[in-house]
Amino acid sequence: MNSYYTIKTGKDDQFYFNLKAGNHEIILQSEGYQNKEGAINGIESVQANSQDRNNFEIRFSKRDEPYFVLKATNGQIIGKSEMYSSSGAMENGIDSVMANGKTQKIHDLTDDDEKKHERSIIVNGREKIWCQKFISFNELVKLAFDSFNDNPNTCYTVTYSRGHGSKPEGSMVKGEEVKVKSKMIFNVSATDKS
Numbered sequence: 001m002n003s004y005y006t007i008k009t010g011k012d013d014q015f016y017f018n019l020k021a022g023n024h025e026i027i028l029q030s031e032g033y034q035n036k037e038g039a040i041n042g043i044e045s046v047q048a049n050s051q052d053r054n055n056f057e058i059r060f061s062k063r064d065e066p067y068f069v070l071k072a073t074n075g076q077i078i079g080k081s082e083m084y085s086s087s088g089a090m091e092n093g094i095d096s097v098m099a100n101g102k103t104q105k106i107h108d109l110t111d112d113d114e115k116k117h118e119r120s121i122i123v124n125g126r127e128k129i130w131c132q133k134f135i136s137f138n139e140l141v142k143l144a145f146d147s148f149n150d151n152p153n154t155c156y157t158v159t160y161s162r163g164h165g166s167k168p169e170g171s172m173v174k175g176e177e178v179k180v181k182s183k184m185i186f187n188v189s190a191t192d193k194s
Contacts, residue, residue: 003027003100005046007039008109013133015039015110019046019079019101027096028070028079036110043106045078046070050101056094058087066090070097119182136177144188153193161185 007017014032017039021027028046033039049055049072056068065083068090072078081097084090119130123143141148141156161169164179172178 002105003103004105004107005043005103006107006109007036007043017043019097019103021096021100026082027093027100028081030079031077036108040106042078045072046097047102047104049073049078050097053094053098056097058090068094070101119180119184121180122183122185124186124188130180133179134177135180137172137174139177140172140186140188141190144186145190149190155191155193157187157189157191159187 003019003021005017005019007015010016010032012032014034015036015038016032017030018026019028028050030039030042033042050070055071055073057071058066058068060066061083063083065085066087066089067081067083069077069081070079079097081090081093084093121128121130121135123140128143137156137158138148140158156174158172159170160172160178162181162184163169164181170178
């Protein structure tokens, strides 16, 4: 069985990667990244830096459990291990990352995550499926009219209802976005000022 990386999104909407051994055990996990490209760059950094034992730093948790972090040449942490029961087990973990870190196999699970976030919204009376947590003014105009006309004579109005929390209804202006909730209703209209 071969080792591989996985990329996924967390509950905080950041991107994370894990390095998994051939038995599917996580042997290294990343910090959060703002975008998928950052996570991919992190994987490339692990592939390059995991081959030098000097890039591994041994640490201890508050409960005195050994673990390690992998650092890039600039000193930035690019991944950390689980907590180990002994120093010997941790050393085996380092050996495993060195042996498996150069793998080129990446499983992108973010597409699966997007399916989990599918929400049905109503735009101008028509049901639409939206896969992101937020939707912008421009995206709503495109959903309503199949395009966004940036003509200064065209004025768009966007209102919504059945939204989140303390502001379940309101209006939006260009540049704004709102958090999407299933069955949220949007009304988008266009008027010609000329």
